[in-house]
Structure formats: C-alpha cells, structure tokens
Amino acid sequence: PTTAPTTAPTTAPTTAPTTASTTTPTPALFFNEKVDLDVVKAIVEKAKSTPALAFKDVSKDSPNAKAIEVATRLGIITGYSDGSFHADATVTRAEFATMLLKALGLEAKDPSNFKDVKDHWASDAISGLKASSITNGYSDGTFKPNNSISRAEIAAMLAAVINPNLTKETKFKDILGNWAEAEINMLSDMGIVKGTVDGLFKPNANATRSEALLMILRMLNISLDFSLDIE
Template sequence: MKKRLMLIIIAVLLVSANPFNATEASAATPNELTTYAKKFTGTPYKFGGTTPSGFDCSGYLRYVFNNFDISLPRTSAEQYKIGTGVSKSNLKEGDMVFFSGTYKPGISHAGIYVGNGNFISASGSGVSIANLNTNSYWAPKYTGARRLSEVKNEATPVSKPALAAGQYYDVPKRFWAANEIKVLTLDGILTGNGSGIFKPNDHVSRAEAATIIARALDLKQVKGTTFKDVPASHWAAGNINAVKKAGIVNGRSSGYFAPNESITRGEISKLLTMAYNLKSVASSSTKSFSDTKGHWAENSINALAANGVATGHKDGSFQPNANAKRAEYTAFVYRAIENN
C-alpha cells in the first residue's frame, strides 16, 4: 500500500512541472545561468557556506555553476585562475567577475555578471545585485573577469549528460530534500518531455495539493461544481470535489476554493492531518514553535510535529502563513505516508 501511494503522490506532484525521463537537458546558455543565479537573491551570507541555507561568494558560484555540470574550484582566488580573461568593456552575461581587498589582500570576492554593468554575488548583505561601475564599494575593488568555455552563446547550447535514476538537474545531491525526492521518484515511472527538471523551490497550488491527496487516498472523482471558482471544466475539479466531499478540505472563503493560489504550510498541515488522521500527543518531547500559538492551524501543526512529519525551521519557527515549496510538500507527504 505504501509503495502504491508513493507512486501516485510523485506522479501527481510533478504534473505541473516537466516530469523526469531525461537523457539531455535544456541548453545551458548564459541567460539560463544568470536566471538560475537570481533565484537565490536574498539568501543569507554565511562564511564557508555552500548551500541555499547560506552562501559565501565562491560557494555561491560553485553551487550555481554546478547546476549546469560546470565544476569550479572552492575559493575565489582559485576561480580567478580558470577560464579566459575578459576585459571590462567586453563583459557578457554569465562571466565571472572578481574583486580584491574586500577582507584580505588579493582576490577575495567573486560574482556573476548579469548584464548592464550589474553583477550578482553573495556578500555580507546576502545574495544581491550591485553595479560594477557605480557602486562605491565594489567599483574600486573590481579586478577582472573570466569566461568559461562551457557557457556557450545562445546559438551553441551545451548538452548535459544523462541523469541517473531518481536525479534531477535542479536537485543537487546535497539538497536537503534530495533523498525524499529521489525515493519517491524511484518508486514510480515518470514520463514527459525529458527535461529532468523538478523545480523544488516553486510553490504548490491548492489544486495540486488537493489532487495529490485525492489520488493518494484513492478517492473517486466527483463531477460537477462544488466551488464557484472551480468550474466542472477545471483540470482538478473532480479531485477538489472529492476531497471536499470527504471532509478533508474546505475553501478559503465561503463558496470559493482559490485553486490557483499557492497553498500555505498551515493549510498543508491541516490537509495532511485530516487525510491521514494524525493526532497530537502532548509530551515533554513534543516540539513547539515560536509562531504558531493561537494560529488557526496550531493543532494540525502540532500533530505533524508529534508524528515527525514537520520539524520547522532552525530559528524555532514554523512559518504557517508562508507558501509551501514543492520540495517541502514532497518531504511532508513522504513522511506522512511513511508514518501512516
């Protein structure tokens, strides 16, 4: 039963993204590289950091380029020794830019050129964009740039090698939910256009979340219109109606479901608690969160914590009103199934 549920869960979860069945990825162009780099804007700075929980400058570059199967040395000084030198006047999107004398003599900072005189990097204020020419701090410290042959122009894209089973190009092996994503993938066969993209940081819609639970519980689709904003023609109408009929989920307001809105962590807690009949057992070891007292989903959140489905964030918060990401939802569902 667990295996069957897992097959259903992952198959439905990936419907809204390009499913896994990849032998070759999309072109690794400079624009794709900088677009991916910008996704981490706001990530906090952490000395020695190499993951989205915190980056230092060279760790950030390594993480971004590694997503395109381009390996970089660990430090900015070592990174400055690879590739081909590029003059400031000839900078192109995707070039690595370097700075000296930030916290020590010599090359001590690196970033990625994103065009129009701007570069993105992990600095003391976190991952952010600054201008090479006008920023009073960075402009005088600019030292040079390097261009990697692996990053091609739009006309000559780079092909990436075939993926191993259960892997995605945008889910690094050290990604915090890589195991859950891999296990769920290996327990099912996914078909699609072969891009090998999971989009772990994209939000999950309420329609997707309802569909996942309806399929997982093998609920029979219910025809018709239960909510004013979910017509019978909506792709998820049958499943939304089914979870409503089963008493698992309600709308966000009277008569409305908001199917295309992103589901929150609090809503997911309620959804999983109802779907899997999870109970909260008070004990000295029961985890509490700093921001859930009095929240409408407090009991459901406590139930998830008591059953090991959710642990919250490092700062002790749960962030119940934050939109849930695909990786988070995958992990929650995986744990709920394992616990059931």
C-alpha cells in the first residue's frame, strides 16, 4: 500500500514577523517630569491662529519685537491696560513666575506654600512652580513676589526646567563664585542666556521684561526644533 510521505510538514516560517519601528524617538529636552512637551507644542500650534497684540511702545523695529509678538500669541504676556509693554522695565518675581508657568503650560496650584504670597495676585502661579520643583523660594519660607528678579535667579529657575548638564567652565568673568554660576554657564552653552560685549553677565542685575521674556522663549525654542522666530 501507498506509504505515508516522509517529508515533514511545512513548519512555521523562521523569519521573525515584521515588528514595529524600533527607532528611538528623540528625547524631550525638558527633564522636569511635570513639564509636558506635548502640551507646550499644543500651545504653539494654537498660537499660529492667534492674533498678536500690538503695543504702543513697541515698534516693528524695536529690539526683541519678534519675541514680544510671539509671546503675545502664546499667551505668555498681555501687557498693561493702557496698551503698553514697558520692555525696559524690571520684572518682578511674581510676574516672571506667571510668564514661565504660562509658557510651560503648567497648572496653577492653590494654596501657596510660601508664607508671603497667600493673598497675592500671583499666588496660584507661584504655587504651580513650587509644585513642579522649579522654585523653592528663600530659606525663610518666603518667595518675595514683589521683588525685582535678578538675571541669576532667572537662570536658576530655567535650569530647573531643562536638562541640567551643568558645567564648571566659567563663561563670564563676573560670575566666578556666584551661587548660580553652574546654571548660568549651562544656559550660556545652550544659547539661552547671553552676556555683554565686554564679557559680563551681570548676575545680580535686575532683569528687564524683554530680557526675561527672551530667555524663556529661547529655552522653549530649543525643545521645539527652533521653530519659533524670536530673534
């Protein structure tokens, strides 16, 4: 009688099935886990269809006019009730906290963890940065919201948002030994902060509104593949 075939039955293919792409996505620059880059991108996308605000004291050829326009589209700033921006005015710690919170799309928190901002107009914004470990205030438990913010203080807050590859190489001749020296050096390497033509950073100088705004936008721009036209 006819014998059974000796050929083994066809086995399952030995080639592994095609798998999903193994390409590792480019990691987000923001290391702070409370900052969601997708939220930031959504804010930027919405800004494309948002009209910019015009300020009577900011002409198209004014320094940082581009940055100010982008910031109004992003909802970071609104200016003053009289239609002015006051680009060269100093910015308070409360004002900067509010600008930074909006730029990062973080949620405001209530109540505040600082004993001197409980009833302050920026209490929720300040608390939001505290909850995200972006600011810890002062050792006495205060935030000093109405004090003008220094350039070094801004550097410290921004360094608490982005990947902290701190460097000991001093970039400016007037920051050696400064409490925020490493943060300033890192932000300088990344192009987020810049000094004067004579090699100074002036860490203790009060930041102007346009300076503070530009530093925030430069930080965002790095994570957004430089898609913002700010300078």
